[in-house]
Amino acid sequence: MNARTPHPAPLVRKLESILGLSQDEKDVLGGIRGTIKKFGRREDLVRQGDRPSECCVILHGFAYRYKLTGGGKRQIFSFHISGDIPDLQSLHLEVMDHSLASLTAGEAMFIPHETVRALVRRCPRIGDAFWRDTLIDAAVFREWIVNLGRREAHGRMAHLLCEFYVRLQSVGLTNGSVCEMPFTQNELGDALGISTVHVNRTLQDMRAAGLITLQPRSLTIEDWEGLREAGEFDPAYLHLRTGAA
Amino acid sequence: MNARTPHPAPLVRKLESILGLSQDEKDVLGGIRGTIKKFGRREDLVRQGDRPSECCVILHGFAYRYKLTGGGKRQIFSFHISGDIPDLQSLHLEVMDHSLASLTAGEAMFIPHETVRALVRRCPRIGDAFWRDTLIDAAVFREWIVNLGRREAHGRMAHLLCEFYVRLQSVGLTNGSVCEMPFTQNELGDALGISTVHVNRTLQDMRAAGLITLQPRSLTIEDWEGLREAGEFDPAYLHLRTGAA
DNA sequence: CGTCGTATTGAATGGGTTCAAGTAGCGTGG
């Protein structure tokens, strides 16, 4: 746990949040090394069409995955936080079918696929943890689909905020009812499938209803129960070890 | 390839469509056995909340996965065809976070998780194929999100039809430009996040535009290029071995 | 202290929903 040496502590913490690991397994996992790269605000880390030979662990900072449509519109389908491996799928899908970009400045560790493969061979249970992680990724997409298909703007927003908060909480990145809020209204709109203007009005309503408070880069949940209900949020789909929330 | 013995030929064909397999691997895969169950029209095969101890291969017939919202609305997020393993994720996610149901009558083979695990241990490349399959599942969800978030009714419908047709084609279930069409307009609406009424009007427009022809249980693509454009369909996200379409 | 990105507000417009009927097709049983 030496902060000066590149060390994937966030990765260990994250995998621990979804699957129990033995001390041995944690040690092996903590022994992974890769190339550390800093990234700035709003940079593409991996692009649609790329054929990556490594995957990246977010050490700190925030990222998101997206696709652009023919008409130049952007759809965001996931946000990523410390410990996530947003492009783990590239281990088995050669060509990226979407892009990964940063929301804030931060740091990532790039681990060669070959290293991951060797690790998985040596320690099958870590392989299971990785596979499980990609399956939870898919579960989050399913819930995102429900959100877009069957809820209107208020519900969508409430759901997104609940999910984001709970995921931060699961890796110890919340402070009471306060957490970081790295999104612009434009990014929220592209995630929720609504216009920026409507994001603005929706957030105002939610503040007026006493559900949340927003400061430039932080979100305070003022009424968790109310927010949960508005978004029909049930964290079961996150498959956390602690039935969380 | 004895049709009288339960044999997962569709599974072999399906995995072959996404990853090259050696004859040995195909033999091993073809050697899998499980319990054959017939299912009727519109039956739940696996329910949200279940803790399955086996996963199922669709041998023939069609299925879909869905969730119900608090308000009782249904969101469908995938359709499944011969060879698919719609609940493969249950191998690593104990509790089902959604349900699996049949669209038509058909037949499925239920394979115990333990059998799958043993197979994966013995033949890592088949394990890779399964993992890859779940990753493609996730890729399809991502595209579904783009569809719901960033396209309007016509585009959504066109995209869904293109995807369905190409997936059938990839396992040899199309006949020229004709394929089966197992959905009701209600089911299409629940998949596309639009009302049944609007599904109806959208389909009529598409027929009028000469893109498709519909008969009770079959779909004819009259103008593939037009349909592809309307839905901005690019099959790359399906990660088929033949860059298909 | 100006500038660029982000947030906010108002008004007109539109895609899709909802409600409410009505029609067509098909399997079943009298």
Next chain:
DNA sequence: CCACGCTACTTGAACCCATTCAATACGACG
């Protein structure tokens, strides 16, 4: 063989959530 009933499909009209367009305010940073 036809009546019945069920399910799926079709149509019209009023309504509404969210978009779009067009300004305006804010605020961080060089």
